[in-house]
Amino acid sequence: MTQGNRLSGGQIDRNTTLSFKFDNRSYTAHPGDTLASALLANNVRLIGRSFKYHRPRGLLTAGSEEPNGIVELRTGNRQEPNTRATTIEMFEGLEARSQNRWPSLKFDALAINDRFSNFLTAGFYYKTFMWPAAFWEKLYEPMIRRAAGLGSLSMQEDPDECDKGFRHCDLLIIGAGPAGLMAALTAGRAGADVILADEDFALGGRLNSESFALNDGAAADWAAQAVAELSALPNVRLMPRTTVIGAFDHGIYGAVERTGDHLASLPAGKPRQILWRIYTKRSLLCAGATERPIAFENNDRPGIMLASALRTYANRFATTAAQRVAVLTNNDDGLRTAADLHAKGVKIAAVIDVRPDAPINHDYEVLRGAQVSDTKGRLGLSFVEVALADGSIRTLECGALGVSGGWNPNVHLTCHQRGRPVWNDDLAAFVPGTDLPPGLSVAGAANGAMSTHGALRSGAEGAMKALDLKGSLPDLPAAEDAPASQTPFWYVQGCSRAWLDQQNDVTVKDVKLSHQEGFRSVEHLKRYTTLGMATDQGKTSNMGGLAIMAELAGKSIPETGTTIFRPPYTPVPIATFAGRMKGKEFHPTRLTPSHHWAKERGAVFVEAGNWLRAQWFPLPGETHWRESVDREVRQTRASVGVCDCTTLGKIDVQGSDAAAFLNRIYCNGFAKLAVGKTRYGLMLREDGMVMDDGTAARLGEDHFVVTTTTANAVSVYRHMEFVRQCPFPDMDVQLISTTEAWAQYAIAGPNSRKLLQKIVDPEFDISNEGFPFMACANITVCCGLRARLFRISFSGELAFEIAVPSRYGDALMRRLMTEGEEFHVVPYGTEALGVMRIEKGHAAGNELNGTTTALNLGMGRMVSKKKDSIGSVLSEREGLNEPGALMMVGIKPLNQEDKITAGGHLMEASGPVDAAHDQGYVTSAAFSPTLECHIGLGFLKNGGARQGEKMRLVSPLTDVTIDVEIVSAHFVDPEGERLRA
Amino acid sequence: MIIDHPLLGPRDSSEFVYLGDAALIDRPDWQVENAAEAFYDYAYLRGNPAGEHRELWFHESGDRSWLVVTRNTVTHEISKVELARDVARAQGRSK
Secondary structure, three states: OOOEOOOOOOOOOOOEEEEEEEEEEEEOOOOEEEEEEHHHHOOOOOOOEHHHOOOOOOOOOOOOOOOOOOEEOOOOOEEEEEEEHHEEEOOOEEEEEEEOOEEEOOOOOHHHHHHHHHOOOHHHHHHHOOHHHHHHHHHHHHHHHHHHHOOOOOOOOOOOOOOEEEEEEEEEOOOOHHHHHHHHHHHHOOOOOOOEEEOOOOHHHHHHOOOOOOOOOHHHHHHHHHHHHHHHHOOEEEOOOEEEEEEEEEHHEEEEEEEOOOOOOOOOOOEEEEEEEEEEEEEEEOOOOOOOOOOOOOOOOOOEEEEEHHHHHHHOOOOOOEEEEEEEOOEEHHHHEEEEEEEOOEEEEEEEEEEOOOOOOOOOEEEEEEEEEEOOOOOOOOEEEEEEEEOEEEEOOEEEEEEEEEEEEEOHHHOOOOOOOOOOOOOOEEEEEOOOOEEEOHHHHHOOOHHHHHHHHHHHHHHHHHHHHHHOOOOOOOOOOOOOEHHHHHOOOOOOOEEEEHHHHOHHHHHHHHHHHHOHHHHHHHHHHOOOOOOOOOOOOHHHHHHHHHHHHHOOOOHOOOOOOOOOOOOHHHHHHHOOOOHHHHHHOEOOOOHHHHOOOEEEEEEOOOOEEEEEOOOOOOOOHHHHHHHHHHHHHHEEEEEEEEOOEEEEEOOOOOOHHHHHHEOOOOOOOOOOOEEEEEEEEEOOOEOOOEEEEEEEEOOOEEEEEEOOOOHHHHHHHHHHHHHOOOOOOOOEEEOOOOEEEEEEEOOHHHHHOEEOOOOOOOOOOOOOOEEEEEEOOOOOOOEEOOOOOOOOOEEEEEEHHHHHHHHHHHHHHHHHHOOOEEEEEEHHHHHHHHHHHOOOOOOOOOOOOOOOOOHHHHHOOOOOOOOOOOHHHHHHHHOOOEEEEEEOOOOOOOOOOOOOOEEOOOOOOOOHHHOEEEEEEEEOOOOOOEEEEEEEEEEHOOOEEEEEEEEEEOOEEEEEEEEEEOOHHHOOOOOOO | OOOEEEEOOOEEEOOOOEEEEEEHHOOOOOOOHHHHHHHHHHOOOOOOOEEEEEEEEEEEOOOOOEEEEEOOOOOOOOOEEEHHHHHHHHOOOOO
């Protein structure tokens, strides 16, 4: 197909022809085109269907404010929904598809919605689908989602990467139109470190879209020269294709650079987009202005566009939406569109100017004091009905209508820290207020300087002020300085199906309905009608809605107020925020010292925070995880097992006040712990709840090693630093985390000492007498390797934990396996570890869940009342010490086959099953290979006195009720004889 | 946000962990007569000002200093950053 709507001139490269597809049909374009300009050049006006009524829609704008021209871009796993055709830079082989239509764009079955528009007005969903409530999730919402969809996701993994980066500058200039370029020249020549960012691929802003001159040449040429000068300055960084999306605290800006979206394929290893965090000393917003439409009956037909957009397509992209064009305007700027199109040979059907005193033009007809009363054309505009000043109606034939209702300064970033724009009567628009983000100032059209000269001048002034530059203004190029002249005109009286927000399908009628039903504040209006809540944040629609609401309320627009904007300025894909933090890279992965060895053994791993821990070690022939876990438990209890427990937090505590410090952080006493001994410690929060538990080993008078649970290693360390630095700043105690410095293994089972004796150097006595239960010592192993040995047990067996410097961890594990062959040593994972601690009745994360006290855990007497420790005072509160308080108990099924369900609740053997009769709940459950039945730990009211009681365990969630018996939590070796063997 | 660390200079707030009101430094004496009440206030009751707020931040990805940051909760302006240990000592806290 030929590009039938191409005009002369423009900033496209005619020497190269690109081919692209829209809805599977092939077209041609040139470098410099956007998808939007290329579609217009090929006489494609119909681009999509509207959100609610499925009305045919085309382009409204030529920029990022586009509400309608939204397409699915690319194919397969690179398919991206909801991209704006106006911002998609053309590349060879581009493929795009229209959205929200079925079966085809030209015949859409759901266009029937348009016939029922009377029922689909604002608030329709709230009113209609209220009842019955259950229908909402199952029926209404899926149905509405199908009908009112935008694009669809590919549901495949995105093969491309996005990245993140950091930049710093003296002055960030946002927008490279006349104001931004002049500001960058001024700041750059003065030697300041400048970043100039613009969302477009061609820098210059409106200078690239206008036909007027700067100095003696084309405006676009001046822009190109300015860009060339800036490129040569080493202190200026140009960032085209970069949208500054948000103004954050302390001069930090978020920006998205589209580094690869304009390429047919990404070079290997290059990111598609980069999310920049830009740290600025000062910033200057030169974001320009956005033209606003005028609402009239059926103003959403393809071909009805902003007048400035028609001018951009003609001057920059050398294309027109149609060969016969009309213009509707309330201001002089709209007249430029007619003049420029006429100069390019496009037939001007007429200029419809609402002003009775509009200037006359001799090249084409100007209908003064006229308005558009309706439009016609099924899939695109063919006729415009004009109500003339004398009251008669005239029909104009045209394929496009340019609409200009004046310009709104792009104040968005000035609102990101709750700044409120203020009304300017001369411009009939909101301009930035005084409560700007600190460090930000505004120049150019964004600040209401609407003429080119005004923009250039305020850009130069803005840069000088921001950088505190002395001297006179730089020479400015000669440029037009037309006064902004317009008659506020928002909508044609009497219209109802006149669109304000084309992306969310909000009409003038909806705003009137909102007013009628009492939703009159701007915030209510927005939420009731969804005006301005689409992905374009109402850039072209908010003002119209506000003006109509103001009129209905009999107030002025400033009295009515405006909603404000929040980041991001334009939509950002979630992938860009995620960057490389996806899949396995979502968080860092920490590997234990025995990881590679465990992998060789075929271990199954489980994530524990950032750590990967061996969960169990399957042997050939084992088909179910329980087989492996049961074997690991049995073999450990029968002989000896080894488990990597490096992930437990280790905190080295040193200083003359080390013991006194531990006395503060643990509720039980540590001052009298002898050197060479280890003690279990329970740590409370200040509110008296249990925070964490672990052990503290006293390796010297002034030296302890504290262990924490894996989960709380970071927060406990933070807490200990808090106690040391804030409430007790003069304690002589130093802390350092040594979790990664030591590889630590638990060696458990009756043969654990025998195994250790094979590697511990002979000068160290680890017999029961020489190294009794809870002993600790610095020792050497394997002929001189320094190590730490602790005689502590989590499994209930005779057990030790041995620590060596991490780099020897792998070697030590292999050595233990070799030396342990004669004892049939077994490596065990976290599952067997968990089973054995439940069998022994040790509390762990499930029990230390932030809602339990020392009393609940059966350790109430551990809380010393003879000393000050964190949490000791509040742990004595009455409510936490009631006689019937929850106590940890063991739970066994009466029927050996029954399974205990963690999360299930305990009820009396008979009586009602409801919350009022709840007696407690199960926190941990496992199959015990030692007892050969399922067992559990849980909390039961007055549990200490209820051993032997028969109860019901109820799990309504899984629909299970079983009979259980309350027993001691210590299922295995309750007397602790094995520990001390 | 940027926190101007008294020892390390300006650092991005993402390096820090927030705790809350700097009043948490003023831990009551466990032996005073109304200790239970004093600890109840200490643990549960905080001012919630719209304006200047002195609060504790921990430089977790840095030097592990606890800091007292004076921040305006309305504008996020940070007017002062001190080492919490210095603040605690100045308030007469010791061991």
